[in-house]
Amino acid sequence: MSRTDPEARPARKSRKKTFNGFKLHVLGDAVSGLIASVCVTPANIHDGAVAHRLMSRAKALCDDIEQVLGDTHYGSVRLRKVVRDTLGVDLIGKPQAAARRKNDRFRKEDFSIDFDQMVATCPSGASTKE
Secondary structure: OOOOOOOOEEEEOOOOOEEEEEEEEEEEOOOOOOEEEEEEEEOOOOHHHHHHHHHHHHHHHOOOOOEEEOOHHHOOHHHHHHHHHHHOOEEEOOOOOOOOOOOOOOOHHHOEEEOOOOEEEOOOOOEEEO
16 A cells, blocks of 8 residues: 555544555454455545445354444444344444533433333433333
8 A cells, every 4th residue: 555545544543653655454253263255445544434334244254243342432322233233233332432521511421212112311301212
């Protein structure tokens, strides 16, 4: 890959460390070492954006996949629900860090959401059902 490739994009490894290029996303079996799915994206694409595609390809090879272990970037509630509902796979990983509260406003993490019942409850205890 060339740093001058027109499809390469800038991204951050940390606050101070940046890079220009691509990301390689790999889904493999931790026990056997078998690589089941691979995807390359520009560096500025979030890891979670390709998770469903990676898991779909892996399920096509091995239908008995029940759980996938991912890092924090694969930890959003929405992604976990979509993967479970569409592929029947439980995505296991550390949840994404809670955002800092600004101006005493509530964060998404302050609300309780029951996806099975489709009920959201706010910090004051009020709930809603679609």
